[in-house]
Amino acid sequence: MTRISLTVDGAQVSDDVEPRMLLVQYLRERLGKTGTVIGCDTSNCGACTVHLDGLSVKSCNVLAVQADGSEVTTIEGLATDGTLHQVQESFRECHGLQCGFCTPGMIMQSVDLLRENPHPSEDEIRLGLEGNLCRCTGYHNIVKAVQHAAAAGGAS
Amino acid sequence: MTATQERPSAEIGQSRRRKEDQRLITGRTRWTDNIQLPGMLHIAMVRSPFAHATITNIDTSEALAATNVVTVLTGADLAAEQGTLPTAWNITTDQKAAAHLPVAVERVAFAGEIVAIVVARSAAEARDAAELVDVDYEELPAVLDLKKAATDEVLAHPDLGTNKSAFWQFDSAGAGTGTSVDDAIAEARANGILIEREYRQQRLIPAFMEPRSFVCDPTGEQLTLWSSTQIPHITRFFLAVVLGIPENKIRVIAPDVGGGFGGKLQFVAEEIIAVLVARRTGKPCKFTETRSESLMTAHHGRDQWQTLTLAATKDGTVTGLKVDLLCDLGAYAGTVGGGVPILGAFMFNAIYKFPAYQFNCTNLFTNKTLTDAYRGAGRPEATFAIERLMDELAVEVGVDPLEIREKNWITHEEFPFTSVCGLVYDSGNYEAATAKAKEMFGYDELRAEQRRRRESGDPVQLGIGISTFTEMCGLAPSRVLGSLNYGAGGWEHAAIRMLPTGKVEVITGISPHGQGHETALSQIVADRLGVAFEDVEVLHGDTQISHKGMDTYGSRSLVVGGEAVVRAADKVIERAKPIAAHLLEASVDDIEFSGGRFGVRGTDKGLAIGEIALASFAAHNLPDGVEPGLDADATFDPDSFSFPHGTHLCAVEIDTETGGVTMRKYVCVDDIGNIVNPMIVAGQVHGGLVQGIAQALFEEAVHDDAGTLVSGSFVDYLVPTAADTISFDIEHTTSPSTNTMLGTKGVGEAGTIASTPAVVNAVVDAIRHFGVNDVRMPCTPERIWRAIHSRDGGDGTPGAAMPHFSEEEPGRDSVEGADQ
Numbered sequence: 017m018t019r020i021s022l023t024v025d026g027a028q029v030s031d032d033v034e035p036r037m038l039l040v041q042y043l044r045e046r047l048g049k050t051g052t053v054i055g056c057d058t059s060n061c062g063a064c065t066v067h068l069d070g071l072s073v074k075s076c077n078v079l080a081v082q083a084d085g086s087e088v089t090t091i092e093g094l095a096t097d098g099t100l101h102q103v104q105e106s107f108r109e110c111h112g113l114q115c116g117f118c119t120p121g122m123i124m125q126s127v128d129l130l131r132e133n134p135h136p137s138e139d140e141i142r143l144g145l146e147g148n149l150c151r152c153t154g155y156h157n158i159v160k161a162v163q164h165a166a167a168a169g170g171a172s
Numbered sequence: 173m174t175a176t177q178e179r180p181s182a183e184i185g186q187s188r189r190r191k192e193d194q195r196l197i198t199g200r201t202r203w204t205d206n207i208q209l210p211g212m213l214h215i216a217m218v219r220s221p222f223a224h225a226t227i228t229n230i231d232t233s234e235a236l237a238a239t240n241v242v243t244v245l246t247g248a249d250l251a252a253e254q255g256t257l258p259t260a261w262n263i264t265t266d267q268k269a270a271a272h273l274p275v276a277v278e279r280v281a282f283a284g285e286i287v288a289i290v291v292a293r294s295a296a297e298a299r300d301a302a303e304l305v306d307v308d309y310e311e312l313p314a315v316l317d318l319k320k321a322a323t324d325e326v327l328a329h330p331d332l333g334t335n336k337s338a339f340w341q342f343d344s345a346g347a348g349t350g351t352s353v354d355d356a357i358a359e360a361r362a363n364g365i366l367i368e369r370e371y372r373q374q375r376l377i378p379a380f381m382e383p384r385s386f387v388c389d390p391t392g393e394q395l396t397l398w399s400s401t402q403i404p405h406i407t408r409f410f411l412a413v414v415l416g417i418p419e420n421k422i423r424v425i426a427p428d429v430g431g432g433f434g435g436k437l438q439f440v441a442e443e444i445i446a447v448l449v450a451r452r453t454g455k456p457c458k459f460t461e462t463r464s465e466s467l468m469t470a471h472h473g474r475d476q477w478q479t480l481t482l483a484a485t486k487d488g489t490v491t492g493l494k495v496d497l498l499c500d501l502g503a504y505a506g507t508v509g510g511g512v513p514i515l516g517a518f519m520f521n522a523i524y525k526f527p528a529y530q531f532n533c534t535n536l537f538t539n540k541t542l543t544d545a546y547r548g549a550g551r552p553e554a555t556f557a558i559e560r561l562m563d564e565l566a567v568e569v570g571v572d573p574l575e576i577r578e579k580n581w582i583t584h585e586e587f588p589f590t591s592v593c594g595l596v597y598d599s600g601n602y603e604a605a606t607a608k609a610k611e612m613f614g615y616d617e618l619r620a621e622q623r624r625r626r627e628s629g630d631p632v633q634l635g636i637g638i639s640t641f642t643e644m645c646g647l648a649p650s651r652v653l654g655s656l657n658y659g660a661g662g663w664e665h666a667a668i669r670m671l672p673t674g675k676v677e678v679i680t681g682i683s684p685h686g687q688g689h690e691t692a693l694s695q696i697v698a699d700r701l702g703v704a705f706e707d708v709e710v711l712h713g714d715t716q717i718s719h720k721g722m723d724t725y726g727s728r729s730l731v732v733g734g735e736a737v738v739r740a741a742d743k744v745i746e747r748a749k750p751i752a753a754h755l756l757e758a759s760v761d762d763i764e765f766s767g768g769r770f771g772v773r774g775t776d777k778g779l780a781i782g783e784i785a786l787a788s789f790a791a792h793n794l795p796d797g798v799e800p801g802l803d804a805d806a807t808f809d810p811d812s813f814s815f816p817h818g819t820h821l822c823a824v825e826i827d828t829e830t831g832g833v834t835m836r837k838y839v840c841v842d843d844i845g846n847i848v849n850p851m852i853v854a855g856q857v858h859g860g861l862v863q864g865i866a867q868a869l870f871e872e873a874v875h876d877d878a879g880t881l882v883s884g885s886f887v888d889y890l891v892p893t894a895a896d897t898i899s900f901d902i903e904h905t906t907s908p909s910t911n912t913m914l915g916t917k918g919v920g921e922a923g924t925i926a927s928t929p930a931v932v933n934a935v936v937d938a939i940r941h942f943g944v945n946d947v948r949m950p951c952t953p954e955r956i957w958r959a960i961h962s963r964d965g966g967d968g969t970p971g972a973a974m975p976h977f978s979e980e981e982p983g984r985d986s987v988e989g990a991d992q
Contacts, residue, residue: 111189154861
């Protein structure tokens with residue numbers, strides 16, 4: 017067991033974890049942050065995407081011990097003071113989700129995409145979301161949601 | 173009280189943002205795998221690596237000794253109690269099938285079949301210990317190829333003596349619904365046009381995003397199973413029947429379910445195992461599959477060889493169609509399994525006025541993962557075949573493929589139309605949908621560009637693909653299901669509870685998993701009862717709350733389930749009328765209900781429905797003999813299927829030097845009857861399109877010679893990404909269904925059914941001048957390149973083309989093309 021201390025969605029947490037424990041397992045099983053989900057075992061689907069020190073990562077591809085001392089933001093910590101992040105609003109407004117399973121990862125990735133490129137073209141959005149799979153929407157409305165968020169100043 | 177509030181317009185037809193989304197976009201979700209219960213144990217499966225083998229020994233001692241392992245169970249341990257997995261649809265009364273045991277006892281028949289179960293205090297410990305279970309196998313010859321299975325040289329189940337499960341035929345001459353197809357073929361062979369083709373429907377994987385998960389809690393009075401399922405009600409029934417648990421002692425809950433597409437429409441081994449282990453240990457138990465397990469062992473879809481003969485006169489009037497299918501069931505007959513191709517049996521004739529039709533289907537076992545329903549289930553296969561054939565016929569006749577369709581389709585004046593299968597198409601307008609699609613697409617301009625490119629020898633060629641499809645939706649009239657030997661009915665149930673404060677609870681037997689039913693049904697009830705959209709709560713997916721239902725599949729939820737809600741709402745209004753009359757001191761005959769208000773004809777007196785609800789709750793002043801309460805329920809069994817249709821047009825560019833495909837434009841105009849929520853409908857169409865496009869261009873479940881699924885992860889199974897797809901232009905025409913009050917027809921499967929042939933027709937159209945008349949799906953760059961270059965007289969690759977192979981676009985790669 018290894019002791020780790022980190023900040024998750026604004027709260028300080030500290031736990032003894034097995035060195036092999038993945039960050040996503042730590043979030044779900046130890047912290048009850050079940051908003052972040054596991055969709056595959058090869059880091060292809062991106063459903064588990066969170067922000068690690070402000071950058072998007074697939075949390076199935078990060079060991080919990082690697083997050084020691086870091087700041088993690090999950091979908092559950094994206095809204096501030098009860099106000100949705102613009103990207104969350106845009107996903108609802110543009111019907112960018114159906115079953116909602118890929119949505120946490122898709123939103124977290126979109127937030128990071130807009131941070132890097134506040135006014136992306138459609139092609140840039142599509143390439144920027146290439147690491148996140150969705151089986152329901154055909155991506156059409158996800159792309160629209162990111163465009164909508166960008167137009168509303170979603171990068172901030 | 174909100175019941176009397178004015179609303180600017182009707183809810184139906186509005187793109188209401190979804191009620192479901194607030195939770196889903198903030199991570200406040202209830203997926204089955206999220207559930208943690210006190211003392212919960214975790215299950216890991218030991219699965220066969222062999223496609224066909226005898227189990228000679230299982231040594232569980234090392235696994236049992238591992239840290240925090242509670243028990244290890246084999247098929248032999250469970251033999252007396254595990255039962256066999258049921259099939260709801262034996263397509264013939266003499267259908268053959270091997271018993272499908274939840275845990276194999278003596279023999280495994282596909283790679284991935286469960287041979288042992290490890291139960292431990294954590295999921296990680298269970299999985300670690302599963303590696304320690306030592307199973308000895310004696311390999312048996314496996315039959316993996318569908319055509320070889322038909323020869324019976326190698327048997328998937330030696331005890332059956334054959335690989336053939338069943339043969340099923342529909343013949344229009346025999347049924348009295350049409351003429352003889354053999355006569356039509358003979359006539360065409362002599363004096364007309366005969367198109368004879370063999371098409372392959374490759375094996376696909378539904379690949380829902382949420383891996384399946386099951387939690388069973390045996391500690392309550394009712395045993396509770398949470399399941400990531402589309403069918404909680406059917407699951408409860410099967411648990412009772414298979415395991416002998418009294419049905420009243422079972423509660424099944426489908427909490428948030430992350431996609432299904434038919435892939436969660438089965439009663440599966442893992443559900444039985446979760447229940448058996450929970451009962452044995454007395455503890456809540458959870459099993460969540462890995463993605464690889466899901467791809468390998470949750471069922472697959474499609475997998476047919478189609479032999480097709482289309483007979484026509486020289487002017488292109490179709491005189492008959494004969495269909496011969498070989499269908500791969502995999503190792504066992506699934507829940508719907510062998511019935512899937514039968515769902516396509518009545519759809520090969522599509523929107524056309526064929527006088528003669530024959531459908532022959534042979535279902536075969538192989539040593540592969542079983543196949544079952546996948547979005548469209550039988551109808552995409554049928555639509556692909558006929559829409560490909562109509563293009564081929566157009567080429568033979570020498571006319572535009574739209575012209576050949578127009579010559580043969582049912583005109584809008586001819587509805588209701590009885591098809592050559594005897595089905596009554598209630599409404600439709602193929603001309604209107606096609607005209608609209610052509611205009612949106614810029615059909616004539618694109619044809620002109622295609623000609624220019626062809627004449628100039630442009631290395632990038634343009635192809636235009638057409639699919640004018642229909643589907644049978646709204647599964648299903650119970651009597652029809654009975655006549656097809658299906659094991660259940662196709663009705664749906666709904667109940668409405670009028671709460672004393674004027675709020676409304678709607679209980680439905682459908683079980684949504686992404687479709688937005690909570691929103692759509694709220695819109696319907698808001699309109700019907702004149703209450704606010706926000707005041708309606710839709711409850712579903714828990715047999716303790718929704719005790720009765722047939723669940724969600726086959727584009728049935730709105731068509732059948734929505735109609736049940738309408739009927740329940742009307743009963744609420746009828747129950748309220750005498751109370752309103754009594755309180756308003758009027759005759760019941762003078763009571764009018766409109767906009768949520770019961771008024772007295774010719775006066776301005778009235779009461780809101782919420783006020784009646786409160787009065788009936790208090791029950792202080794009700795008419796004599798009237799029961800307190802306004803609650804009502806309804807069960808709707810449709811008389812007929814619904815028949816949505818549409819015209820889909822696709823333009824692709826093909827780099828003839830690399831075989832690379834770029835989709836340029838996709839237009840569809842779907843007629844799905846009345847639309848409750850256009851935004852939700854658009855989402856269904858978009859997602860459906862991409863699944864159909866994925867069959868055309870990307871996806872295939874590939875097994876190696878040993879029967880191992882080599883496309884067993886998202887590295888190899890090419891679910892399209894955002895970078896592989898484009899934005900679509902979708903529109904609608906509206907011919908309301910005449911079978912229901914709502915007039916809806918169903919949209920869940922439309923995009924998937926229509927798009928596959930549109931894309932392949934476009935691919936073939938782009939390279940037809942190289943002598944190509946088919947490219948097998950998925951149409952990978954390699955297959956397209958080979959199709960072009962195997963016909964152009966050369967027996968090798970022109971040197972000049974070689975450098976282009978290294979310039980493939982990212983995301984256009986494929987398993988088959990990887991070695992190029």
